[in-house]
Amino acid sequence: MHQVEIATTQETLLDSPEMVLNMGPQHPSTHGVLRVILKLDGETVIDLDCDIGYLHRGMEKIAENRQYTMIAPYWDRLDYIAAVSNGLVWVETVEQMMGLVVPPRAHYLRTILTELNRIASHLLWLATHALDIGAVTVLLWALREREEILKIFERQFGARLTCHAWRIGGMPNDAYDDFASDVRRFVSNFPKRLDEYETVLSENRIWLSRTVGIGVISGEEAVAIGLSGPALRGSGVAWDVRKARPYAAYADMDFDVPLGENGDTYDRYLVRLEEMRQSRRIVDQALDNLPDGPVNAKIPKIVKPPAGDYYHSIEGPKGEIGCYLVADGSAQPWRLRVRPPSLINLQALRQMCVGHLVADVVAIIGTLDIVLGEIDR
């Protein structure tokens, strides 16, 4: 990673107009234990460097010593905001390697629940992003809506955050009795609430002046860095794994992909808000067409994918989360590699921040929507 040159001797420190500011790992708005070393001229950022690894747990290595069914809970703790989405990429990878046929009802339920998780994740992003820019009330409003989704998760999976939602071959159990009505209630209330957030922020002069033209990244640069998810679509690049390589039941869904134009923080904000609306649309459709039937495929007692390697990715809330799996035919993977969207999106931080002020760094970290659990793994 790029290194910030830090003046060390007394003389250079006194002579230079620059100041090195350590932001984090304990800082209210670096979204966890990210440490950003800023080189400032006054308040203008001239250089920065990210120091990561404070949350490293060696998840990929641990996975080499676990059976396939035992690895799923570790995935929940990657992007802990969107545990349901993370879990999906893992089970689908294994299913596809083994050639398991998952019943359509499971596919539909997976679609509904991952989209709800996307809404929950985007709501938490909105909450913290608004908090970073100073709009505290939006934080609690967004968390109120997220609470509704977490209640559904709690009833369905028995946990709110680290759900361990899926099993290889389907789902642990069918949707609970009031599932459809609970989801319908949320879906019918949600657009109204989303409009409320928009009235507070979208037209707000201060919000506009804090986000328009901040952290601009062009489509080409975004592709070169490998950005994915809303951060990529905010720059106007039309790429969505749900459309490009449909998984679960997305091939049957009808939805639009929002694209920004300027690639600034405001565009990414609008893209995420619109994605929540589209997610709601998908949930609505999936509920309408929810097929009956079993939710589990027949799977062997010990899951043993055939030897070989396989890559599968899904559109997580933060971006394209992928799983590269090398199996040697035993009950444990030979090597597991995660494609972490947050880590790759974070690479754009320096390019976005240089030339802006300290306050913008906070806004840009917010707009990248990073989760340190996934960056450090």
Place this chain on the structure above:
Amino acid sequence: MEALIALFAPINFIDEILLKFFSPQTVNNVVWPFIQIGAVVTIVAGWVAYATYLERKISAFMQARLGPMRVGPWGLLQPIADAIKLLTKEDFIPDKADRGIFFIAPYIAVASAFIVMAVIPFAPDWGVITDVNIGLLFVLAVSSVGVLALILAGWSSNSKYALLGGLRSSAQMVSYEVAMGLSLVGALMFARTLSLSGVVNAQAIDSVWFLIYQPAGFLIFLVSGIAENNRAPFDLPEAESELVAGFHTEYSGMRWSLFFMAEYAAMVVVSAIAVTVYLGGWYFPFVHRLTEANGHHNLYVIVSLLVFIAKLLAVLYLYFWLRWTLPRFRYDQLMDIGWKWLIPSALINIGLSAFAVFLVQALDGWRGFKTIDSISAGLNLTPAGKGIMIAMGLIGLGITGWLLSKINWRSRDFNLRLQRRNIRLVNLPKGKPAVPPPAAAES
């Protein structure tokens, strides 16, 4: 009514007792002021504690939650619990801090905020601690000493975050003080005095609030007052998300809470000035006629005091409301607003107000047209004069807005919404499925 009057008997009673021990002069000039100062300091200190409670409750009301509920009924004892916690906390001083300055900074902050209370007319007669004839100048002078405390705190902490906070606050408060001082000039042309009691009297005799003569001035004063107090959306010196806590990052325990008290006390001061100068102070229609005219002097003072407090609370509510609604400005945008919007508009306002006053004076006596009643206490206008003045105020608001947009139309932040197009929605073509559809796989 009799019962109400009986409530105020103790005041006369204390007065009688005091007169037995001291000469009337000492009682009026020394003993009563001390009682008043004690009362004001106690009440404001108590208010600061309960303002935190009020703020938490109001923010909770806005954010769909309950706020403090555990300590006492409806959490009413929460401020007391907080105070005990803060008093018993370790008073931590960083290793490399400049100890002397680090110690003294919070006291400067509190002192400068509380001293200003001395000249504020809370009510007529004994509701005024002291009436300085340069009251407003005194207020502006003393409250700007508060900046010193923030700079010292930021500097002496020997922390980069605190230093940045201190620098921001000095730049912010210095530039907004200018706009604040200039915005008051318009109102002073009507009051014709700098004494705060004089300003209220001018409004009471004329039975108007200067707000209706000076809508532009009031808005400028309010915005720069909020900025001067470092409250959201101008709370950059202590911007939590960027600078951790700004200038008081390194403070803890009671010293930290002194800064907190200073902030709330300064809020009270600025709101009190806003109420005094623009909202008529303790004056409210009919109060004088119903009480003083019937011979109930103390009742008159008490009701006026309540009127003042009610207005004060209304302005303070505005503070809380803005804080919990708006995002925070960025440092350079804040300077833009100060120098490109508020100071020019304050200057334009002075010019327009002067012209309005000149116009009213020129029209007085023109073909038997009468606009001015008297100029003994402020500018007392006849209804016709008032009409002209109100019209001029509204026209002034329009002219100020128009001129400002002419000045600023090139700036980056001007009308950002119009420069933006919305995002577009595309229905991307569907690719080859990663997961083979179940039906296809089965066949």
